[in-house]
Amino acid sequence: MSATVLALSVAHGVLALVLPVVLVGLVNRTKARWAGRVGPGIWQSGWDLLRLLHKKPVYSALSTPLFRAGAYVVLLASALGALIAPMLGAFAPLQFTHDFVLFAYALGLARLFLMVSALDVGSAFEGMGAAREASFSAFAEPALFLLIGALALATGQTSFAALVGTLHASALYPVLVVPVVAALFILLQSEASRVPVDDPLTHLELTMVHEAMVLDHSGPELAATQYAGALKLSTYAGLIAAVLNPFSPLEHPLAALLAALGLLAAVALAVGCVESLRARLRMRQVPRYLLLASLLACLSLAIAGAWGT
Amino acid sequence: MCVGTLIAAVLVLLVGAAACLLPLSNPLRAAIGILSQLVATALVWTMVLPVLLGGEVLVGELAWAYPVGTLRVRLDALGAFFLAWSLPMTLLGGVYALGYLRPYLATRRHVGVHYALLNMTALSFVLVYAGDHALIFLLGWEIAALAAWLLVIWDYTNQKVRFAGFNYLVSTHVGLMFLVAAVMILYTHCGAWDLGSFGTWMQSHPGAERNAVFLLLVTSFGLKSAFFPFHSWLPRAHAAAPAHVSALMSGVIHKAGLYALVRFVWLMGTPDEWMGWFLVAFSACSALVGALYTVGQRDLKRLLGYSSTENVGIAGIGFGVGCLGLSWNNPVLVAVGFTGGLMHVLNHAVFKCQLFYAAGAVYQATHTVDVERLGGLARLMPWTAASFLIGGVAISALPPFNGFASEFTVYAGLFSAQDLPVGARLALYVTGALLAFVGAVSALSITRAFGVAFLGAPRDAAARPPVEASRWMLLPMGLHAVAVVVLGVFPVLGLWMVQGAAGIALASLTGPAVQAAPVALADLAANLSRIGLLAGLLLLVVVLVWAWRAATARGSPAPRSATWACGYAAVSARMQTTGAGFSADFAERFRGVLRLVRRQKAPQGYFPADAWLITDCVDAVEHRLFDVIRHGDASASALSQKLREDDPRYAFAAGLVALVAIAALVLLVGGPLL
Numbered sequence: 001m002s003a004t005v006l007a008l009s010v011a012h013g014v015l016a017l018v019l020p021v022v023l024v025g026l027v028n029r030t031k032a033r034w035a036g037r038v039g040p041g042i043w044q045s046g047w048d049l050l051r052l053l054h055k056k057p058v059y060s061a062l063s064t065p066l067f068r069a070g071a072y073v074v075l076l077a078s079a080l081g082a083l084i085a086p087m088l089g090a091f092a093p094l095q096f097t098h099d100f101v102l103f104a105y106a107l108g109l110a111r112l113f114l115m116v117s118a119l120d121v122g123s124a125f126e127g128m129g130a131a132r133e134a135s136f137s138a139f140a141e142p143a144l145f146l147l148i149g150a151l152a153l154a155t156g157q158t159s160f161a162a163l164v165g166t167l168h169a170s171a172l173y174p175v176l177v178v179p180v181v182a183a184l185f186i187l188l189q190s191e192a193s194r195v196p197v198d199d200p201l202t203h204l205e206l207t208m209v210h211e212a213m214v215l216d217h218s219g220p221e222l223a224a225t226q227y228a229g230a231l232k233l234s235t236y237a238g239l240i241a242a243v244l245n246p247f248s249p250l251e252h253p254l255a256a257l258l259a260a261l262g263l264l265a266a267v268a269l270a271v272g273c274v275e276s277l278r279a280r281l282r283m284r285q286v287p288r289y290l291l292l293a294s295l296l297a298c299l300s301l302a303i304a305g306a307w308g309t
Numbered sequence: 310m311c312v313g314t315l316i317a318a319v320l321v322l323l324v325g326a327a328a329c330l331l332p333l334s335n336p337l338r339a340a341i342g343i344l345s346q347l348v349a350t351a352l353v354w355t356m357v358l359p360v361l362l363g364g365e366v367l368v369g370e371l372a373w374a375y376p377v378g379t380l381r382v383r384l385d386a387l388g389a390f391f392l393a394w395s396l397p398m399t400l401l402g403g404v405y406a407l408g409y410l411r412p413y414l415a416t417r418r419h420v421g422v423h424y425a426l427l428n429m430t431a432l433s434f435v436l437v438y439a440g441d442h443a444l445i446f447l448l449g450w451e452i453a454a455l456a457a458w459l460l461v462i463w464d465y466t467n468q469k470v471r472f473a474g475f476n477y478l479v480s481t482h483v484g485l486m487f488l489v490a491a492v493m494i495l496y497t498h499c500g501a502w503d504l505g506s507f508g509t510w511m512q513s514h515p516g517a518e519r520n521a522v523f524l525l526l527v528t529s530f531g532l533k534s535a536f537f538p539f540h541s542w543l544p545r546a547h548a549a550a551p552a553h554v555s556a557l558m559s560g561v562i563h564k565a566g567l568y569a570l571v572r573f574v575w576l577m578g579t580p581d582e583w584m585g586w587f588l589v590a591f592s593a594c595s596a597l598v599g600a601l602y603t604v605g606q607r608d609l610k611r612l613l614g615y616s617s618t619e620n621v622g623i624a625g626i627g628f629g630v631g632c633l634g635l636s637w638n639n640p641v642l643v644a645v646g647f648t649g650g651l652m653h654v655l656n657h658a659v660f661k662c663q664l665f666y667a668a669g670a671v672y673q674a675t676h677t678v679d680v681e682r683l684g685g686l687a688r689l690m691p692w693t694a695a696s697f698l699i700g701g702v703a704i705s706a707l708p709p710f711n712g713f714a715s716e717f718t719v720y721a722g723l724f725s726a727q728d729l730p731v732g733a734r735l736a737l738y739v740t741g742a743l744l745a746f747v748g749a750v751s752a753l754s755i756t757r758a759f760g761v762a763f764l765g766a767p768r769d770a771a772a773r774p775p776v777e778a779s780r781w782m783l784l785p786m787g788l789h790a791v792a793v794v795v796l797g798v799f800p801v802l803g804l805w806m807v808q809g810a811a812g813i814a815l816a817s818l819t820g821p822a823v824q825a826a827p828v829a830l831a832d833l834a835a836n837l838s839r840i841g842l843l844a845g846l847l848l849l850v851v852v853l854v855w856a857w858r859a860a861t862a863r864g865s866p867a868p869r870s871a872t873w874a875c876g877y878a879a880v881s882a883r884m885q886t887t888g889a890g891f892s893a894d895f896a897e898r899f900r901g902v903l904r905l906v907r908r909q910k911a912p913q914g915y916f917p918a919d920a921w922l923i924t925d926c927v928d929a930v931e932h933r934l935f936d937v938i939r940h941g942d943a944s945a946s947a948l949s950q951k952l953r954e955d956d957p958r959y960a961f962a963a964g965l966v967a968l969v970a971i972a973a974l975v976l977l978v979g980g981p982l983l
Contacts, residue, residue, distance in 0.1 A: 056865070060872040062766055064687045065859075066698070072854045077708075080847060096839050097832060101720045102708065104745065106847075108752055109707040115756045116698075119886065121872040122684070122765025127886020134756060135895035138749035142742035149738025152724060153731070205875050215873045220858070287898060294742075305735045 008249055009093040011257055015238075016082045020230030021046035023237060023268045027194075030272025045230065049223045057219030060121040070117030071221035077110035078228040078235070087238030088253075088260045089245040090165025100148050100160040104141070107191070110228060111137055118213035125205040129212025132283070136197065136209070139290040140190045143183055146297035150176065153304035164242045165249075175303055179296040181240055186293035188236035188271070193229060195275040197286055207283070237267040312369030312382050315439060318352040319432055321345050326428040329421035335414045342424025343403045346431055350396040353435065360389035363809060368441075381503045383441035386809030387575075391568050393806065394655060395434040398561050398662060401785040402553040403427050408781030409553055409669055423463065429456040430562060437565050443492050443502045450488065450533075450565065454481040457562050461550040473542075473549035480542035484532030491525040494518065508576035515581060523584055526573050527591070533566030536625065537595040540618045541931040544606075547614030548678075552669020555610055556662040559617040567624055567654055571647065571810075574632050578817050585633030586736075592625025593740050598902060600747040603754035604892045605903045605926025609668040609678040612758055616704060617661065619751060623706075623719060624653040626740060630722040631814060633733075640826035641725055643814050645833055649718030651807040656711040656796060660703040663789035667697035670782050671762065674775030680888040682769045683762040690777045694763045696786040701755035703793045706748050709844030710793050714800030714837060720744065721833060750895075757891045766882040798845040800837040804830075889924045896926070904929045 025042035032039020059067060084103040086092045092099075115130035151163040154170045167173055167180070190197045193210035202208055205215065214225050241263035249256035281289055325345020329338045356367060367384040384392070403424060413420055429452055436449025458481070462474035498514070499506040511519055528539070535543040547555040574580055574588075599618030606612035627650025634642025670693040671686060672678050687694035703710035723741040726734050767774075777783075796803050808830065815826045874880045896903045904927050912920040937944060 057867045058870050059867050061869045062685070062764075062872055063869075064691075064694075064764065065855075066687065066764075068858060069851065069855045072858070073851050076847060076850055076854070080843065094843070096836055098717065098721050098724055098836065101717050102713075102840060102843065105707050105713055105716075105748070108705070108748065109702070112702065112705060112707060112752050112756055116760060116764070119756070119760030120687075120764045122882070122885045123872045123874055124884055124886055125873075125875065127760070127891060130756065130760065131886065131891040131894055134749075134753035134891075138746060138753055138895065141745045141749040145742040145745040146738065148724070149735070149741065152738070153734060156727065158724070219867075283894075297742075301735060301738065305731050 004250060004253055005091075008088060008091050008253055011253075012083075012087055012091070012093050015087055015260075016079070016231070016234065019234035019238070019264065020227055021049070023234050023264065024230045026265060026268035027233075027272040027275065030269050031276050034273070034276035045226075049227055052218075052223035052226070053220050055219040057217075057221055060123075060216045062122045063117075063120050063216070067117045067120040067216075068221060070113040070120070071217060071224040073113040074110045074117075075224040075228045075231075077106045077113070078231045081106040081110070082231055082235045082238075084160055085235045085239055086161035086165050086242040087235075087264075089242050089247060089249040089256045090162050091249040091256075092159075092161035095159045095161050097158045100144075100163070103160055104144055107232070108137075108141075114213055114225065114228075117217075121216040123216065125208070125212050126215055128206070129209055129215075132209045132286075133213060136190055136286055136290060139287045140187055140293060143187055143290070143293035143297045146294060146301050147180060147183055150180065150297060150300035150304045153301070161242070164239055165245065167243055168246055172304060172307060175307075176300050177243065179300045179303070181243055183293045183296040183300070184236060184240050184243065185267075185270070186290065186296070188233065188240070188267075189274075190290055190293075191236055192233035194233070194271055196278050196281040196289065199280045202280075207280075233271075234264070237264050237271075240267050312371055314352055314356050315369070315382055315384075315435060318349040319435055321349045321352065322428045322432040322435075325349075326425035326432075329425040329428065330419075331421070333421070335416075335418075335420040338419075338421030339403070339407055339414070339424050342421070342428055343400065343407075345428060346396070346400045346403055349428075349431060349435075350400055353392055353396050356384060357389045357393050360384055360386055361393060361806060361809060377442075377444055378502055379442075380445060381441040381505075382439050382445070383505075384439045385813060387568070387572060387813055388438040390651065390655075390806055390810050391438045391564065392434060394658060395438070395561050395564070396431050398658060399427060399431045399434070399557060401788060402557045402561075402662070405553040405556075405666055405669070405782050405785040406551070408779035408783075409551055409673060411779060411781075423460065426456045426460050427557075430460070430557065434561075434565075438568060441503050441505065443496070443504065443507070446504070446569075447485075447488070447492065451485065453562055453565060454478075454485065457481075457554070457558055460554040461546050461558075463551050463554065464549070467549075470549040473545035477542045477546040480532055480539070484529045484539075487525045487529035487532070491522045491529065494522050494525075504572070504576060508578070511576055512578035515579075519577070520581070520584075523573075523577075523580070527570065527587070530566040530570045531591070533569070534563045534621045535614075535618050536591060536621060537598040537618055538930045540595075540599070540615075541928050541934065543617065544602075544608075544611040544614040544928060547617075547665075548608050548610045552610070552665050552672060555614070556665035556669075559614065559665065560658040560662040563617070563621075564654055564658060567621060567628070567650075570625075571628055571651070574628065574635070575814055575817065578635075579638075580632050580636050582633065582636045585629050585636055588629030588632050589626055589736075589740060590629075592622045592629055593743055594622070595619065595625065596622030596747045597743060600750040600754070601899050601902050602926070602928070603751060604757070604899075605896050605905060606754075607680050607888050607925060609671065609680060609758060609762060610665065612754060613661065613664050613668060616751060616754070617657075619747060620653065620657040620661070620704070623716065623744065623747070624650040624657065626650070626744065627653060627719045627722055630719075630737070635814065635817065637729070638818055638820060638822060639726075639729070640815060640818055640823050641829040642722060643818060644811050644826045644829045645718060645725055646722040647814050648804060648807050648811045648830070648833065649715060649720075649722050651810055652718055652800075652803045653712075653715035655803055655806065656703070656715045656793075659789055659792045659796065660700045660710070660712060663696055663700040663786055663793065664704060666782060666786045666789065667693050667700065670696075670778035670786070671775075673778065673782075680758055680761045684768040684882065684885065685764070685766045686775060687763040689775050692783055693778055693786070694759075696783075696790055697763060698759055699790050699793055701759050703797065705752040705755050707752065708840070709797050709848045711796035711800070711803065713844070714797060714803060714840060716744070716748065717800075717840060718804075718833065718837070721836070725829070753892070753895060757888055761886065761888045761891065765885045768882050768885065770882075794848070798841050798848065800841045801834055804834055804837055902929055904932060 024045040029039045118126040118130040157163045198209040247256035369382040371380040433449040433453035440446045458478045495507045532539040602615040631646030703712040706712040706716035909922040
């Protein structure tokens, strides 16, 4: 392992650790600006997590040991996903042929355990949240694999980081970048529970998706699920940044790192702007919005198939 | 030597079956059945193991009278792979039956018949997987079908169970007719009964007759393995049978269909390209429809039955990819495709039996498998719940368990096509996306089934709270759970078991390209061990973190409080999420496939007395089948009524179709004529 790879791995790890806090901070700050407020500091969600860590949890009388274990499975499986997804361009600490399958299924494991711990407390609201999460994710899932197919046709690569990170070297980049980034952005909104798929700030249990599932979580377990949610946001933001990053991290590590940071901040700003300017979709229309991601991915696949080879 | 041991195993099973029928006490009969299976398993394993370890193909012959001719037995790596787990799993099913049928052991009911039938099932595996003679193969096929039918109708006093049994019997014999038709065609051409000469003829005679044989065989094997649209017998049979019988049927017996499919595809040498595409499309349809049906089921065992249709579809996608590789002479596709399919067959057998065993434990404890009436079982039956969850995570193909390893290999087959025509790559990638959708849907149904049945509070206040299953039932569940974890953390084990079999397919390839196969398999092995390592680490860290949290919380246990319900304090257990509610959002968007039937009594008047609503999901294929049989002419005229003659849209559409057809005819026929 060369020094560059080691340094990049460390950078990726540190970013994966810190970005969930910073990106949520940036999104909230952007939203506050649109609302005419200054808003909380960038690190506010980090302080909130620390505060939660010191609290003693309260469990539902109905819950089983699965409830507590579930929160940590969610956290660790999301972390595994974050180590496979590229963030700095064509590089990820865990990289092997067809690793994107592990990425998608690790996030799937996190989702399943989040839903199971939601159902564990026997509440109608949390069941509703879990049902929505399950059906939305089913509609979103094919989009990722269609995108992978398009990228495989365009780049001829086989690992997730290389597929996403080397698109800019392909001749089709100017055509493909728009649908690919748009599809990834929709996936981000769905996976990280952002507007217009889900509203993280809603206070009405009937309309919640992700928040409904963690109604009975408290203390460190709540911190774990919140952090895992933010980690998904930074993972998908990292994917978008890796598509757009013009530098190859193994050749120009510092330039790639700086570009990635800028792009990540830009994605967070975009998320915040969409959130400030758009209302969330009606629940019945969300699957259509998610199918849009699949359609965009199909479009990329068709473009890559028609002109790629 | 080979034939001797096989005949010994068959005789042990036969003698055991006969001894089970003797006038003894029921526990003694069960013990005889299990012991004879144990001996037979050991005998078979002494032959299977050398073949799996890469030894020679075992061949034996036994002279028999005309017209049967020489009975040939041939145990190669493919048969050895299937035999290796079929017999032990049947044995475990017998052990499970000790707990499941315990209420009957002390009664006058003859449990020995049941064990004799289990022995016959094990015997049929030996005949099917080792027989190289078409008649032995057919004999094994038929013994398995009859034994499974008689096993299903254990509770024969119930009319529904008898109906389900006959439904199965009819379906399986329709399948047999297709198989016999294919064998007749092959025999008329070869004049010999052994599969090898069938293969020789099929390799040298591509064309209409081989295509017909292929379609007949796929139909027959599709009926056996319950591919869509030949699956309608399956949910009924699985719901009616005792749990271990459902487990064995779904996990083990019907794998014979997949075995035969692979065997005959390999006999063809180089199948036509359309056969591979046909298999991929047929299997993808099965996977999709099977997964969609799991969403609506309220009967746990019906749900698991539909998920068999889904999983044979996933394995079939792998076989289809391998078949495409055979026709394109592409060793990577052959190696990865067949490996993925075969690994999935094994993994599915492991976790499906486990899930059925857990569902059986639920049935024994509560006398229902209707998820809407269950709830809160995890606190009363923790081991069963853990077993169902482990099996559920595995069946949703999620890491760290074995389902993920094989589905990863199937994905690898779909995404490893680099040097193919663009159209083929596009089709395979779209199949991959479909597989992702199927995975997410099956995660939805398993979460729903587990969450509603095992978590929360009990929905029906039972007179007697359910208790944990007996040790005889927990033992097979535990062993299967261990297998699920071991095959998930060391997926190379599964790969190792099927590697020899993949070698058979690779041997029929030609040219210098073959050298790519070992490289592809080594790559796959490296990837699988990476996945296994990551899965193991994930499992370890989760256990460690959980143990650490549990240890730190021990000093001062966390306070417990009521579940948050928007501040409403008088929550009843009936106000939890229901299974129907959980899947309503999703199922509504697939109304064409998922036929939800509602029966309700709406509240009426100012002081409504009682009101109820029952939703259930019926099988659209079965529904339409009966519909067409009952009033086929009426449905035809209903269709014609929908197409109004004076509607200009239809006139334009018909004109357009005619124009396209004429243009196509001119282009196609005109070319060669000019």
